[in-house]
Amino acid sequence: MTAIDVTPKGAAAPEHIPYEPPRQIRWTSTGLLLAFLAVFPLLFPNPAVTSIAVITMIFLVAAIGWNIFSGYSGYISIGHAAYYGIGQYTVALLALHAKVPAGWDTFGLLPVAGLVSAVAAVPIGFVVLRVRRHTFIILTVAVMFILQLLAFNLVSWTNGSGGLEMSFPTWQGSYFNEPFYYVGLVAAIVACAASWWVRRSKYGLGLLSIRDDEDRARGLGINATRTKLIAYAISAFFVGVAGGLYAPFIGSVYPQFGFDPTFDLAIAVLVFVGGIGTLSGPVIGALLLIPLQQYFYLQFGNANLYLIAYGVLFILILRLLPAGIAPSVTQLWRRALIARRRAAARSPAVPALAGQSPAGQSPAGQSPAAQSPAGGLPGAPPATAAVPHAGGDEVAR
Amino acid sequence: MLVLQAIIDGILVGGFYALMAGGLTLVFGVMEIVNFAQGIMVVLGAYLSYALFSHLSIDPFLSLVITMPGMFLIGVAVYWSMIKPIKQDRVIMSLLVMFAVGTIAEGILDLVFTSNLVQISTPYVNNSFTIGSLIFPDIYVYAFLMSVVLLAGVYYLLYRTRFGRSLRASMQNPTAARLVGINTDWVSAYTLGIGVAMAAAGGMVFGLTNSFDAASSYDLISRLLAIVIFGGFGSLSGALIASVLMLVIQDVVAVVWSPTWGQTTFYVILILILLVRPQGLLGRKAVRAQ
Numbered sequence: 001m002t003a004i005d006v007t008p009k010g011a012a013a014p015e016h017i018p019y020e021p022p023r024q025i026r027w028t029s030t031g032l033l034l035a036f037l038a039v040f041p042l043l044f045p046n047p048a049v050t051s052i053a054v055i056t057m058i059f060l061v062a063a064i065g066w067n068i069f070s071g072y073s074g075y076i077s078i079g080h081a082a083y084y085g086i087g088q089y090t091v092a093l094l095a096l097h098a099k100v101p102a103g104w105d106t107f108g109l110l111p112v113a114g115l116v117s118a119v120a121a122v123p124i125g126f127v128v129l130r131v132r133r134h135t136f137i138i139l140t141v142a143v144m145f146i147l148q149l150l151a152f153n154l155v156s157w158t159n160g161s162g163g164l165e166m167s168f169p170t171w172q173g174s175y176f177n178e179p180f181y182y183v184g185l186v187a188a189i190v191a192c193a194a195s196w197w198v199r200r201s202k203y204g205l206g207l208l209s210i211r212d213d214e215d216r217a218r219g220l221g222i223n224a225t226r227t228k229l230i231a232y233a234i235s236a237f238f239v240g241v242a243g244g245l246y247a248p249f250i251g252s253v254y255p256q257f258g259f260d261p262t263f264d265l266a267i268a269v270l271v272f273v274g275g276i277g278t279l280s281g282p283v284i285g286a287l288l289l290i291p292l293q294q295y296f297y298l299q300f301g302n303a304n305l306y307l308i309a310y311g312v313l314f315i316l317i318l319r320l321l322p323a324g325i326a327p328s329v330t331q332l333w334r335r336a337l338i339a340r341r342r343a344a345a346r347s348p349a350v351p352a353l354a355g356q357s358p359a360g361q362s363p364a365g366q367s368p369a370a371q372s373p374a375g376g377l378p379g380a381p382p383a384t385a386a387v388p389h390a391g392g393d394e395v396a397r
Numbered sequence: 398m399l400v401l402q403a404i405i406d407g408i409l410v411g412g413f414y415a416l417m418a419g420g421l422t423l424v425f426g427v428m429e430i431v432n433f434a435q436g437i438m439v440v441l442g443a444y445l446s447y448a449l450f451s452h453l454s455i456d457p458f459l460s461l462v463i464t465m466p467g468m469f470l471i472g473v474a475v476y477w478s479m480i481k482p483i484k485q486d487r488v489i490m491s492l493l494v495m496f497a498v499g500t501i502a503e504g505i506l507d508l509v510f511t512s513n514l515v516q517i518s519t520p521y522v523n524n525s526f527t528i529g530s531l532i533f534p535d536i537y538v539y540a541f542l543m544s545v546v547l548l549a550g551v552y553y554l555l556y557r558t559r560f561g562r563s564l565r566a567s568m569q570n571p572t573a574a575r576l577v578g579i580n581t582d583w584v585s586a587y588t589l590g591i592g593v594a595m596a597a598a599g600g601m602v603f604g605l606t607n608s609f610d611a612a613s614s615y616d617l618i619s620r621l622l623a624i625v626i627f628g629g630f631g632s633l634s635g636a637l638i639a640s641v642l643m644l645v646i647q648d649v650v651a652v653v654w655s656p657t658w659g660q661t662t663f664y665v666i667l668i669l670i671l672l673v674r675p676q677g678l679l680g681r682k683a684v685r686a687q
Binding site for chain 2: 076127128130131132133134135137138139141142143145146149150152153261262265268269272304305306307308310311312314315318319322323
């Protein structure tokens with residue numbers, strides 16, 4: 001990888017400065033986050049809050065899935081709503097025609113929705129992955145619109161613009177959201193595991209090398225087409241699952257909300273804000289932005305003010321943290337660590353001085369690592385689960 | 398005869414689509430920036446003409462004298478405030494920033510004009526004349542003539558002026574352009590201004606021929622991007638050919654098959670063309686990069 005060595009000039013730096021926070025911090029924060037998410041509906045049983053939580057989980061699954069392809073391969077897809085829509089229609093059509101009763105049985109259709117999306121992604125991916133960069137972006141959008149138009153036009157199948165209705169489960173109102181939430185959480189954990197596997201495996205290394213330089217990767221013997229196609233299908237799987245969860249939650253499927261152009265952008269925005277191409281980026285992005293977005297929406301009551309506030313916030317985040325939250329926080333943490341070590345190296349005989357350096361108050365060790373990211377941003381602890389080499393230069397193309 | 402009528406309609410409407418798509422492709426050519434806000438800029442242009450017409454009863458075609466310079470300034474301001482500060486990863490970041498700009502603009506437009514569909518309804522909006530059995534709606538003809546004049550103006554600007562030479566130099570090689578003393582920042586700012594001003598002109602016609610609201614921008618931007626990709630990024634004549642082709646294909650399919658399949662057919666043809674020519678009809682071959 002091409003991570004830049006930022007070892008300070010002149011300072012003796014005998015030890016390697018890690019690119020990510022120590023393992024125990026990462027695992028602890030991940031565990032804390034999981035525990036929090038697991039008990040969240042018990043802490044906030046208000047249906048208004050839990051329905052936001054369900055939407056957050058759906059976007060979380062989709063964002064992680066999107067990142068598996070677009071984040072790791074560098075091919076930005078703004079057309080993944082295609083699979084979101086396929087997932088929704090799969091679940092709705094199966095529930096209608098196979099007479100799957102509403103309720104827990106519907107969740108059994110989620111893997112089917114994912115599989116149908118993944119299978120559909122293979123021929124589509126075969127076509128769109130022949131081009132790169134902007135052309136790829138627009139082509140994915142075009143495919144999404146073709147599918148949307150098909151959903152509008154194949155009336156005998158999809159009921160066109162009339163949409164499909166799904167019957168709601170007969171759960172009580174106060175308990176209605178929880179099953180969706182926990183199924184979403186499980187799907188998100190599975191997606192995270194898949195993302196983690198791709199990131200750490202030899203297969204994923206091939207994918208990342210395509211992101212860095214596709215022609216060179218080909219030259220090194222990577223079957224780029226197959227590698228990209230597999231990632232594209234995995235990614236479509238999870239976006240399809242997200243769609244399959246959304247349809248029964250909302251209870252209806254419409255072409256313009258299934259194949260929704262704003263969904264495409266929303267997913268890309270989440271991942272960019274969190275940190276594209278990192279394991280934790282989509283998680284941070286979705287967990288921060290979706291509740292915020294929904295809150296704005298409810299707070300202003302007026303969709304227009306919400307749009308303005310969201311746009312301004314988005315520009316601010318892009319301006320302040322151009323590499324995304326996860327890589328920026330990791331960078332800040334690393335910079336603080338380097339500064340502290342440099343200070344310590346300058347005055348090895350006077351440990352007290354090192355203690356007064358601005359970066360931290362304890363001697364070289366792990367504990368300040370926990371302080372600096374947490375101080376940098378609210379909600380940052382999951383950032384410490386960032387993958388190695390998450391620096392902004394890496395993500396840049 | 399119906400097919401011939403469809404072809405003529407396609408050519409007439411394609412003219413002003415070329416105007417809107419031309420702004421997009423020009424901006425891309427100079428800065429490698431996909432102006433995702435072009436759709437909402439078109440709608441903004443339509444709303445401005447609408448407001449001038451309904452409040453001050455200024456004829457939409459005349460209102461361009463006000464809206465085009467105004468939108469030009471907006472484009473220049475957006476460049477300096479939004480695009481210029483981007484330090485890294487410009488291609489993708491600018492796309493996201495322009496998306497955010499579009500979101501803000503959409504919110505403001507919805508707030509000011511509400512989300513009810515409106516249309517600029519001048520007295521001559523439904524007039525038309527016939528040649529043989531072919532029908533020529535007046536506005537489409539006016540709009541086509543206006544588009545031809547404006548596109549010719551842009552061509553003149555690009556190929557006959559000093560500014561045009563700097564612009565084309567920045568397109569070919571920004572670094573070399575800077576080396577020979579071209580202020581590429583101002584060239585970029587003016588280019589975005591011109592692109593947005595072209596959107597204003599296209600938007601005026603769009604407002605005359607369609608009922609619209611701020612959300613119309615999504616449909617618009619997807620069509621414009623498809624046109625630009627089809628014609629080749631950065632190619633003005635490509636955009637012209639592609640917009641005429643898109644509208645002709647749509648209208649002909651609508652006549653011989655069914656209106657619902659017009660746009661689908663265009664997208665399918667787009668994909669087929671791109672399989673053979675990934676750079677589009679007249680685009681430059683992409684350099685080795687991802």
